Amino acid sequence: MSAFHGFPDLPGPDEVPLCKLNEVYCCGNTQYGNISTFTNTTKGHPVINVTRDIHHHRTTDENISMYIDVEDNLLKKITSVWYKQGFLEALGVAADPSVNRESQVLALAASYVLKVANVFTAFRYFLQPHLKDIGPKIVANYSRTRNWGHCPIKCIAWHPHTTKMAVATVDDNVRIYCSEVSFVSTLKCKAQGHVSSLSWRPFSASELAVGCEQGVIVWTADPNSMFTKPSSSNAVVLKRPGHSPVTDVSWSPNGDLLISCSGADTSMMVWDVSMETAVPLRRVAGGGIVFARWSFDTSKVFAATSSIIFRVWDTKRWQPERWCARGQRVVAACWGPKDLLLFAAKGEPMIYALTNTGLMSGSQTSKALPVLDVTKVELSSGEAVGGPILDMCWDPTGRYLALLFEESPLVAVFCTTHLMMQLKITPCCFICGIEAEVPSTMAFQQNFAEGACLTIAWSSGRVQHFPIIYTDGY
C-alpha cells in the first residue's frame, strides 16, 4: 500500500491549505482566504513576500550599460584584477592581446607562465576531479533548495528561541524578519556571494552564520539597533584556503561550535568563532563533505559526503563511524529526539532510520532500516506526489515530518510517533501552492508552543506559515 494512502484530499482549484487544527484540515480561498479565521497562533508572524522589486540592484546585463567604461592603464588594470580575482586571472589579463596592446614582452611572458600554470591545474583536476566545478555550480549541485540559482528565496532559517527568521534571497542579501518589529534588517557585504545556508546561533539573540562562496560570514545583528543595514563591521568572515564554496553551516545546539562544510573540501571545519580558529576533521575516502547535522544533545554529528559514504561523528572523542548508502549520496537527513536519525539518498524514494538498537541486545550496534517508502503515485485529483526526495524536515518535538520531492509540487507532511523504540509514520496532510507555485525550501519554526509550524518558501517568493496545532485534550 502506498504511503500516501489515507491523506486528506487536496482542496479544489481555487483553494489552498492554510492550517491543520486538531486533525481538521483547513483550506481557504486563494485570494480571500485568511489564516486568522482559523487560528491566531501565527498572527504575530512576519509576513514575507520576496518579490522582484525589493531586490537590490545587482550588476546584471541590464543595468551595466549605465556605467561608463573607464580606460585604465595596463598596470592598474592588472593589479586591480590581481587584487580582486587572483594571480591567474591577472596573468590572463596580461596575456590577452586585446587588453594588453602596449607591452608585447609582458604578454608573451604571461602567456608562457599561464601555459605552465595550466599544466599544473590540469594535473590537479586529474587528481581531484571534484574541484573542476566552479563555486556556484557546486552549491547548486548540492543544495537542497529547488532551483537554487534562480528561485527568489535561496534558504530560510528560524531562530531557535524567538519568532525571528532569516531569509536569503536571490540577490544574496539576507533579510531578518521579526515578529514584533516591523522593520527588516538587510545583511549584505561584498564577500557575501552565492549564499548556500543560514544558521542562527543558539543561546544568542543576534548571531547568524551565513555560508557563502568565500567562506562563512558570522553576522551580529543587534536586535535593539534601529539600523536596517548593519555594516560589515558587524560581520566576521571565516575563511580557510581550499574550503570554498561553503555548502552548509550549522551551530552546535550549545552554541559553542560551528561546523562548516564545503562540497569541494574533504575536511569539515569545526570553528571556534570568536577566536577565529578552525580544526579540520578529515578521514580517508568520501569526497567533499556536503552537509552536517548536530544531534539535539550535541553528542553526535551526521556528515554527508558527495559520495555514498556518510559518517556519524561522536563528539566526545571526535571519531567517526562510517556508513555507506546503497545507491547515491545522502541528500537530506534530520535528527529527532532520542538520537534517532532519518536520512534519504539521492534519487531514491525511501527514508531510512538509523537507530541505536543496542539497548535491547546489550551491544552498541546501530542499524539503518527503511521506514517509509514514498514511491511516486498519482492522486485522484491528478497531482503526482512522491518520488525522489529533495529535502526533509522534522519538527523539533519529533511529531511531524515534512518532505519535499524532486518531481512533485506538493509538500507532504507525515505524523511520526516514537513508541517502544518503534517509529510509526502516519499520514497528516499535503500542502500545495497557488496555481503553478512549487515549494523551494522549508523549515519548521523552533519555538512554536502550540504544535508545529512549517514555513514554506514558494517559487513565487511567497512565504507561507502552515501551523499544525494540536491540544493535548484532543
Add this chain to the structure above:
Amino acid sequence: MDTKSEIFPQRLIIAVLWNIGLQTFLAIVLVFVIQIDLLHPVTWVTSTLNDIFGWKMALNIVLLGLVSFFQAYVYGSYYIIPLPKYFTRFSMFLNMFSVQNVMFSILYALSGYFTMGLYSSLAKSNYNILKKKCVHYDAQCLVEQSLFLQFGGMWMGLYYFLNIHIFGTTMLMFPHIYQDKFQQIKLAINNILSMGFKNSVIPVVYYCLFYYLWGNKPRSVVSEVYSLYLEDPPLDNLLNLTSSGIWIGLWFYTSLFFVSVYTMRTIFNIILTEPMKFPIESKNSLMLHNALALRTEFNGYLGAQDLRIMSMTDPSRRQIIFTLSQPGGHPRNWNNLLEQCLNIINGFSKELDAVNTDGKPAETENPKLRSNGNMSPTTAFNYSGKIRNMAASPKFQEIRDQNRNKIEDSLSNMVKNEINNLIQKLCQKPGFSYLFGELTDTKLKYLLMQSQPVMWTCEGLACIAAASLQEDKFGVVQNDLPIVISTLINLKQNLDKLTKPGLVPRRHILNDTLAIKMKTALISSVKRSIYKIAITFSKYIHEIPLEPDIQIALQPFLMCKEA
C-alpha cells in the same frame, strides 16, 4: 593530595617521550630520502639501514633526547608560572634580560648548534669539520663553510627563542575540540613542514646579512685559536657567498631545525592540552574543585576545561554533583564546586573592575553586592556551612579596620604621600611616562589572556544549572541559582564597560588581536551562559528570588533582545 603537582611533570615526560620518537622518525626519513638511489635500490636500503643502526644515529637520538628534555624544562618553566606582570615599558624591557632568559638563550643557541650539526652529519655533508689539509702548502686550513653553518645553527636557535618566547606569547592554547594524538599530529605535520621551509627564509637572509657585516670577526678568532690558515675566498663577500651555494645548505638545515622545533612545540601543545577527567568525589586523588581552586595554574586550566566538558557531556558525573552527602544530607559536592566557580568568576570580575575604574580604590567597587548581605555572592561564602562566624562578619571587620587605620594615620603616611606625589609628577614628564607610565591596556591584556578558565567555568556552571532542571532531584542547585545568576550578570556588566570607547586596548601593542579575540570570546561565552540559564528557566524565572537590579538586567535575556 600528592597528585596535585604531578600532572604537569608527568605530561611533560610523556611529551618528551613522544617527541623523541617523532624526532627519530624524522631523522630516519631524512636519511632515507637523502640516500635515494633509484638505480640501486638494494644498496640504497642497506646503506640506509646501516646508517640508521649506526653510532651516529644513536648519538643523534641521545642528543635529541637531551634537547627535548631541555625544551620540556623551558616549557615547564614558562607555563607553570602565570604570565609575568609587567605594566610599564621599562619593566617589560628589563624582563627581557632576566637571568632565566639569558640562560635559555644560551641553551637555545647550543641546541640550535647541535641540531644543525646533527642534521648536516646525517645528510653526509662535507661541512662538519672546521679543519682540512691545505692544498697549496703544508698546514691546516679553515673550512669556512662549516664555520658559517655552525654559527648559523646558533643564530637560528637564538632567533627562534627571541621570536617565540620573547616577542611571542608563551600561552598554552587549548584547542576547542580534542581529537586523538595521532589524528592531531597527522593534521599538523603538513602545516609543520610547509611552515618550517617557509619561515626559515627570513632568518637565513638576516644571517647572511649579519655574516656579510661581521663575519670576519668570528673567522679571525677561530682561525687564531686553532691556528688555521684561510685558503678559500672569504664568505663575507656577497659574491663568494652566493657562488659557494652554502646558503642553500643553510636554508635546508635551518628548515630541518625549524621543523624539529615546531614538531616539539606541537607535541607539547597536544599532550599538555589533553583534557583530564577529575573525580567529583574521591579520597586520594585531586578532585575537581581542588583543581579549580588552583585558578591560573596549569591544573586550574585542566579543571575548568573538565568542568565544562563534564557539564555538557557527562550525565553520570553530573549526577554525583546533585547527590547529597550520605551522613548529613548536605550537598557537599555542589557546594565545594560552586564555591570555587564563584571564586574564579568573582575574582576575575573584581580585577576587571579594578582595570575599569583605572586603579581607583577597591573599596567602592561593588556597592551593588554589598547592599544585600544575605544574597551577595562575595559574602555568602564567608560563612562556611550553616554556622555564622560572627567574628568574620563584614560589619565587625569594618570596625576593626577603622580602628587600625586611625593608629597608623601619622607621619609615615605623610611621607608616603609626598613620595607618591613626586613620582606622579615625574611620571607626567614625557620621556618618563613613556618608559615608566603604567599601561592600562597591558593590564587589561594580561587579564584577558588569563580569561580562558573563566569562560569554561561560566559555561560549565550554566550547563550544570540548566541540566539541574531535569536531573537534580533534591533541588540542590536551585537553591543557589540566584547567586549563580547574579554573579554572571555582574561579570557581564563589568565586561560591558570594556566595550565603551577609550578603554579598548590600543592597536600598537604586540599580539593585540589575540587580546581582542579573547575579549569577544569571553563576552560571547558569558552571554551564552546567561542565555542558557534564562532560556532554560524562562517559565520559572519569577519564582527565583533575585534582586531587582539583577532582574532588570536579566529581562533582555528573557526576551531575546540582548545582542
